[in-house]
Structure formats: C-alpha cells, structure tokens
Amino acid sequence: MKIPLLFLLLVVCLHVDAWKFCHKGRLHGGNLGEPGSRGTLSRSPFVKTLWFKQWLDHFNPRNEETWQQRYFINNEYYQDGGPIFLMIGGEAEASDKWMTQGAWVDYAKKFKALLFQVEHRFYGQSHPTEDISVKNLVYLSSEQALADLATFITKMTDELKLTGKWIAFGGSYPGSLAAWLRMKYPHLIHGAVSSSGPLLAEVDFFDYFRVVDEALESYSEQCLANVKTAHEQVNLLTRHPLGMRKLDESFKLCDPLQTLIKEQKHLSNFWDTLANNFAGVVQYNKDNRIGKTKAGNITIDDLCGIMLNETIGIPVQRLAAINTLLLNATNQTCLDYNYDNMINELRNTSWEGEGARQWTYQTCTEFGFYQTSSYSPHVFGDQFPVDFYIQQCEDIFGSRFNTSFLDRAVDRTNTIYGGLDIDVTNVVFVHGSVDPWHALGITKTKDQGAPAIYIEGTAHCANMYPRDDSDPPQLNQARVEIENHIDSWLRL
Structure with a gap:
C-alpha cells in the first residue's frame, strides 16, 4: 500500500528531533472547587x-x-x-x-x-x-x-x-x-x-465547545487554528498502524490504539479525552482559587503558549506536549481512554467514589448537559456525538435510560423550572x-x-x-x- 507523503511527514514529525525537517516541509500551521488558602489556615472555633x-x-x-x-x-x-x-x-x-x-x-x-x-x-x-x-x-x-x-x-x-x-x-x-x-x-x-x-437542561450541549473555541481564539486566532490542525493530524495518524504506534508513544496511551479503536466507543472516548484537556482548563481559567493544584494552575495562556511554540514541533506534537503537561499535573502515568474501564468504574455501587456515578445519573435522568462534538467547525473533531453519551447512560444504568427516556426527562426538568x-x-x-x-x-x-x-x-x-x-x-x-x-x- 502506498503511504501518502503527508502521512509520512506526520510520523516523522512525531519525533521532536526531526522538527527542523518538518518546519521546512509542507506542514504549517481544550465542579465548584475548594476556595483554598494562603499558607496554613487554622480551623475556626466558630x-x-x-x-x-x-x-x-x-x-x-x-x-x-x-x-x-x-x-x-x-x-x-x-x-x-x-x-x-x-x-x-x-x-x-x-x-x-x-x-x-x-x-x-x-x-x-x-x-x-x-x-x-x-x-x-x-x-x-x-x-x-x-x-x-x-x-x-x-x-x-x-x-x-x-x-x-x-x-x-x-x-x-x-x-x-x-x-x-x-x-x-x-x-x-x-x-x-x-x-x-x-x-x-x-x-x-x-x-x-x-x-x-x-x-436550561439540554441533551446536546454543543455550545459548550463553541465557548471553548471562542476562549482560545480570544487569546490568538492562530492558537485556535493550530488546535484544529493538531486534531486533524491526529485523525490522519489513526488511519495507519505506523501512525497509531507514534500516537501511543507521544500521547502516553495506556492501551495501544490498534487494540481498541476498531470499536467506536473507544475511539470516541479517545477524542473526548483529548478535547477535555482544553475544556477543563478553559472552564476554570484563572478562576481565582488560591493554592490550586498543579492542574488548577494551568491556564489558557499556558495551552496557547504551547500551541504557538514552533520549537516543540508541528501542531500534533504540541498537542502531545499539552497532554503530557496535564498527565503530570494530575499524577497520571498514562492516558486511559478505554471505554470499558470508564464504564466499570461508574458501575460501582459502593460509596467509594467521589460522586461521578451520582452526577452521571443526574445527567441521565434530569439534565443531559452532554458536551458533544456537534459544534461546527469541529475544532476537536466530530467523534463524540450525543449518542456516545446516551450510550453511557444505558451501559451504566440499564437499557431503559435511552434516547426517548432522556428527552422526556430533560423536557420535564425545563417544564418544572422554566429553563x-x-x-x-x-x-x-x-x-x-x-x-x-x-x-x-x-x-x-x-x-x-x-x-x-x-x-x-x-x-x-x-x-x-x-x-x-x-x-x-x-x-x-x-x-x-x-x-x-x-x-x-x-x-x-
């Protein structure tokens, strides 16, 4: 099979040392917390x-x-x-x-x-x-x-x-x-x-990523353009075994792409996970918490600084650098995009979790709020549509928590509260x-x-x-x- 030159350039460019070659090539160029405190806060007797x-x-x-x-x-x-x-x-x-x-x-x-x-x-x-x-x-x-x-x-x-x-x-x-x-x-x-x-309760909350896009663009139009290009390059690399192996390495994936992405559920979760790297940072950008965690201190300035930094490599390499930054900030050794792992955790009915199962239940029975890839021009790809989230409701809680059930539930919420x-x-x-x-x-x-x-x-x-x-x-x-x-x- 003949491999397109563009694809070969992408694979080569996943090695940071090859940046000089790529730069000359054809490729040019996402919950209310604790308030925190300064120093040690003594407990108030009141x-x-x-x-x-x-x-x-x-x-x-x-x-x-x-x-x-x-x-x-x-x-x-x-x-x-x-x-x-x-x-x-x-x-x-x-x-x-x-x-x-x-x-x-x-x-x-x-x-x-x-x-x-x-x-x-x-x-x-x-x-x-x-x-x-x-x-x-x-x-x-x-x-x-x-x-x-x-x-x-x-x-x-x-x-x-x-x-x-x-x-x-x-x-x-x-x-x-x-x-x-x-x-x-x-x-x-x-x-x-x-x-x-x-x-307003809404099943397909595609406007979420519209605001994320606008936030990145407000920093720099080129930042947003590079983010879009990076995801397009990821998409191209997922279409060939050699490209997938390079993505495994550069994005520190817990499971090799070739073993999972034949099933759409894993592929959707992979894309959703990459998009959330930006979404989480934008949502809490400079939110005035004091004494934040490492992840909480990462801002839009940091993300766009990386996406605009040509010395790191082409956009997909910069995207990988952001992924590594957030993995390190959250003390994760690899990026887990395995859909089954996620579902199994959310099926745990004990009180061991931190509320993810409970909140997922509320989205499946009252609110929706699913931050999908439906918003055009699909800066973060189009691989996590609303059906991806509704399927999670069914897989976690049972088959009756389907599309028609959720539509009725969201309509009921808006009727009760007025939207x-x-x-x-x-x-x-x-x-x-x-x-x-x-x-x-x-x-x-x-x-x-x-x-x-x-x-x-x-x-x-x-x-x-x-x-x-x-x-x-x-x-x-x-x-x-x-x-x-x-x-x-x-x-x-």
Whole structure:
C-alpha cells in the first residue's frame, strides 16, 4: 500500500528531533472547587460540623425513612436578628473551607449573617441509602435536594428561633439550585445569588465547545487554528498502524490504539479525552482559587503558549506536549481512554467514589448537559456525538435510560423550572464570559427583579472565590454589585 507523503511527514514529525525537517516541509500551521488558602489556615472555633435528620422521600408521606445529612455552621459574625446565609452543596463533597473563605464570608461580615452550608444528598458523607444502586438513586434528584433545603430551613428557623431573612448562595449546579429554591420556596428564601448556574437542561450541549473555541481564539486566532490542525493530524495518524504506534508513544496511551479503536466507543472516548484537556482548563481559567493544584494552575495562556511554540514541533506534537503537561499535573502515568474501564468504574455501587456515578445519573435522568462534538467547525473533531453519551447512560444504568427516556426527562426538568424563562424575583444571575456554562444561563437582564451580571474575561464561579490583588476590575465590580443586591433584598 502506498503511504501518502503527508502521512509520512506526520510520523516523522512525531519525533521532536526531526522538527527542523518538518518546519521546512509542507506542514504549517481544550465542579465548584475548594476556595483554598494562603499558607496554613487554622480551623475556626466558630465552625461546627453537624448532622440533620432528613426525610428520604419528601414526596411520599407513607415513606417514613430518614437519614443523616451533613451540614456546617459558622456563627462568628452573627448578631441576633441578622440574616441567614445558606450555601448549597452540589455534586461533590462539601468543604468546611467555604465556612471561613470566599466572597459570601465578606458579605456575612458586613451584614452580620449566620452561615450554613448543607451537603447535597448522595454526595460527600451524606448517604441516604446503603449504596448507590439504581434502585436507591431514584431518591437522587434536584427536586429532592430542594425539598431537603426547605426542610432544613424550616427546622433551623424554628429550633434556633431565627428571625432574619434567608439568602441562598450556589455555584455551578448549586447555582441553579439557588435560583430554583427561591422560585419554589419564596416563603422560605428571601433572595439568591446564582453563580454560573445552567438553568436550561439540554441533551446536546454543543455550545459548550463553541465557548471553548471562542476562549482560545480570544487569546490568538492562530492558537485556535493550530488546535484544529493538531486534531486533524491526529485523525490522519489513526488511519495507519505506523501512525497509531507514534500516537501511543507521544500521547502516553495506556492501551495501544490498534487494540481498541476498531470499536467506536473507544475511539470516541479517545477524542473526548483529548478535547477535555482544553475544556477543563478553559472552564476554570484563572478562576481565582488560591493554592490550586498543579492542574488548577494551568491556564489558557499556558495551552496557547504551547500551541504557538514552533520549537516543540508541528501542531500534533504540541498537542502531545499539552497532554503530557496535564498527565503530570494530575499524577497520571498514562492516558486511559478505554471505554470499558470508564464504564466499570461508574458501575460501582459502593460509596467509594467521589460522586461521578451520582452526577452521571443526574445527567441521565434530569439534565443531559452532554458536551458533544456537534459544534461546527469541529475544532476537536466530530467523534463524540450525543449518542456516545446516551450510550453511557444505558451501559451504566440499564437499557431503559435511552434516547426517548432522556428527552422526556430533560423536557420535564425545563417544564418544572422554566429553563431560561424562569419566573422569579430577588435572584442575581452571575456568569463569566470564559465559562462555557454561561451558554445555558441568563446573561442579560430580562427583569430588574432578577438581574444578570456578565463578567468579561472570567471563568466558572470566579466571583465566589476569595478576593485577590490580581483580580480584574470587572470582577471586583461584580462582587460590589452582588453585595448591593443583597443589601436591597434585606431592606425589603
């Protein structure tokens, strides 16, 4: 078989030492975390970890089963009659670091507020059932979580004889919950700060990668062009055994491509994994966390710096360098794209995991949110369509979690909450232009009773993290606006 010259050039160029040859050749030229802290943070004596008896099923009075839900309280800044601030936990373990850090703590100091944080059912240490089998995950939903919060507010108000107004805070999925809590229980929640909350449930969330593309392009049009070229070169190399062997080496693959990519599920997972190298960095770009992990410190500047660095090699080599950077930052020795490995991990019904199975279940039964390759011009290829994600629902939870089931589930979610047509007051919607999730949120004020703050140049939940001297002016201004809205609600 005659091998095209372009392919041969690509194979040769996978060796960094061959860069000079290639340069002269034909080829020219992707969850709310902890706030972190500077230095050692001593534990505040005012912060307590407590447990609350919660109903298993709020919507079936005949079911009298209960469980223990974890929550945190900080009364350091509270004065009698002051407001009560409630931070809503989400799809990960709740962290007591939020009880002494973050913008909401600054607001609490000013308004003399009592602070609560409630961990979301089925995440962290809040275990309503003995395991997370499908029969038990039926009790995991946003509706049950909102009812948990309503029950908590009612009990705390009564037991602690609280007279102040409750204000909810949430970022990412809890940002949605904060808005929905105000909408569904306005007699309990007086106002809400909804940060980076996706309000519209959508099965095929192809706009996610539109925003990723725009973020890379805002750094440099050439950066985006090189990313696209790199993925095109990967695609070419996957079509021949010699090219696949070079990809095995340069991308440090755990399994040789030749052994797996005959099955589309593995190939799709390979492409999805490469795209997520960029997606994760863009979503949390310079999000103002202090004391980040190595991976959290990687920014769009770093990615584009590599993609524009011709001394590394042709675009596919630069893509491989990014992959290595992220593997090292996350302490991984190889890139695992094996679909079966992923599915087997998500089938684990014990409480050993960190919430991936639970969140996957919520996407399969309520939200979709699948970040597909459907967006044209397919910078990251077109190998992970929406069917790839729906198949995961079936493979993990059972055949009934299919396309028609998911379509009905997403329609139901939007009917219950209203999607982008939510009818609510005393909520401020906050989004960053770099955060892909803003594509499913409210970024322009439709009603003065529920204003939107759109922060140019910031990413996911940036307004929630502790202030820093390096914060851009627009982020500082957003925090002031949020404070002003809280002040106005408390005066009503």
